[in-house]
Amino acid sequence: MSTYHCIHFHIIFSTKHRKPWIDDAWVHQxxxxxxxxxxxxxAVPLKIGGVSDHVDMLVGCKTTHCPADLVRETKSAATLWVHKEIKFAPFAWQEGYAIFSLSPDACPGVAKYxxxxxxxxxKKSSLDELKELLAKAGVQYDPKYLE
Known part of the structure; x- marks a missing residue:
């Protein structure tokens, strides 16, 4: 028998100190x-979005993916891209990230979100919205690590 899986994550990570560094001029690239x-x-990028201070991604994964490695490699590559292509040396990511596992029927709603x-x-800051997502998922956190 083959291995069958359906693994989806909603991943969010923010710019260092939540600075509005992701510019509309190059956000699509x-x-x-x-x-x-x-x-x-x-991995399978199902939807990628965000605003000037963070990225949201809906990602399909394999059973062999380690989420921490996937996020680390993605953030590292993105930083290098901004430094090389945009030539914006201060660009960096905040340490850590938020990741939520999703059932298949939740994916369309998250993609729309x-x-x-x-x-x-x-209507709401990205920080306030993250706090709501964490609360909804029952994730406890120390507020000092969100700033």
């Missing part, structure tokens, strides 16, 4: 690069 990085890691990030964050 940036998201495409993130998608290419995930494909290179043999990611697609409409700009609208969400006109």
């Amino acid at each position: 940036f998201h495409a690069y993130l998608g290419g990085t995930l494909k290179g890691l043999e 990611i697609e409409h990030q700009a609208a969400h964050h006109h």
Whole structure:
């Protein structure tokens, strides 16, 4: 018998100190690069979005993926891309990330949520929204690590 799986994650990571460093002028190229990085890691980028201070990704994974490695490699590649292509040396990511496992029926809603990030964050900051997502998932956290 073959191995069958359906593993999806909603992954969120923020710029260092939540600085608004991701610019509208290059955000689409940036998201495409993130998608290419995930494909290179043999993951499936289902939806990538975000606003100036963070990235949201809906990712399909294999059973052999280690989520921490996937996020570390993606963040590292993205940083190098910004430094090389955009020539913005201060760009860096905040340490850590948020990751939520998803059931297959939750994926379309999360994809829609990611697609409409700009609208969400006109009403609520990304930090407040992250706190809500963490609370909804029952994840305890120390607020000092969110800033």
